[in-house]
Amino acid sequence: MPQPVSPFSMSLNRTLIAPTFHPPLEHALRHTLARRAESGGGLGALEPLAVRLGLIRNSLKPRLHDPQLLVFAADHGLAVDGLCFPGRPTTAQQVQGLLARRVPLAVFAQLHGWALTVVDSGLADLVPRQGPLLARKIAHGTRNCRVGSAMTFEQAQSAIRAGMEIAEGLPGNVVACAGHGVGSDESAMVLLALLAGLPSAELAAASAGEDPAFAEHRRRLVDSVLARHGGISDPVEALAAAGGYEIAMMVGAMLVAASRRSLVVIDGLPACAALRVAAMIASPVTDYCAFARSHTRPGLSLALRHFQATALMDLGLDSADGTGAVLAWPLLRGAAALLTEVAEGEQEVAAPRARC
16 A cells, blocks of 8 residues: 655655756857957856856856845754853844844845845744744744754654745745854754764864864764764754754755755855755755855865855855855856846857746
8 A cells, every 4th residue: 555645745846956957058158158258358267157057047148136035043952052152142132133234144135135034943032023034933942952853853844844935935036045043053063964974073173263162062062962863864854853943944945946946045054054954855956056155164164065165255254144145146146247248249159949
């Protein structure tokens, strides 16, 4: 007797993601850029970025519009183990700072035309609904993954579905994802260690100017979580074990954005962990990604190497995740403009027919 298919599996199966592999289109894109370089000179790394945008949009003239910045915020039970120390803002305070435009991320988003949505994925504290705050709380924070699973399997599924629903309702064809929350980086480290085999010592290594004692405490904490949940290989089970709600929602958002042939900008360690989970569900999702970085911590550098990626820009920031993504918008627009705005020569480029 056939086993029933769960609604969750059905919704994932409907999220069909086509690989961007298209040799004739890629050849035509490169030929176009080579012709432009004959008169305008080469533009270095901007040219392969333009090719990637053409392949993502399946077009010789990829046009990017209405960029969306999704900041998913949630609390983690792991934070009780010495991660929330005096002087460090709580997750609710981080969200309030974004909503009140007291942090550069919100200002830069408005300046560069990004539509900012802050998603309450699982805040422990009440934050009054205002401005770009979207309430999609699964629970008031996760449980402590050092002593048990952070979420139930059903909660992880619900959070992924919520992220899918959010992405389905977005305009535009550019989505940047970032995760905020005390304990979010540490849960991301656990997921990347479990699912990508990355060493916890390097993931949790101290950044420049960080207290080495705190970094060592973080490494021991991550190792204790791995000791409890080691051996898990299923991506959704690992997500339920480590948390958190913001990472799970990013998984769903990335899957839907890629299925719509949108560019997905990954910013920060939690977003990298979400991408690892999403790629294990549907591997072509990585074809649609570009990477930004808003800080220089060693763990993020390791995650970028895992995805064989470099950040669009590396400005030496030490800011909230998402900042690097919005600042990279002129670069992304410039790369697309190489194909859409630069005037053609006397002879048009012969290329396969492609839909926008």
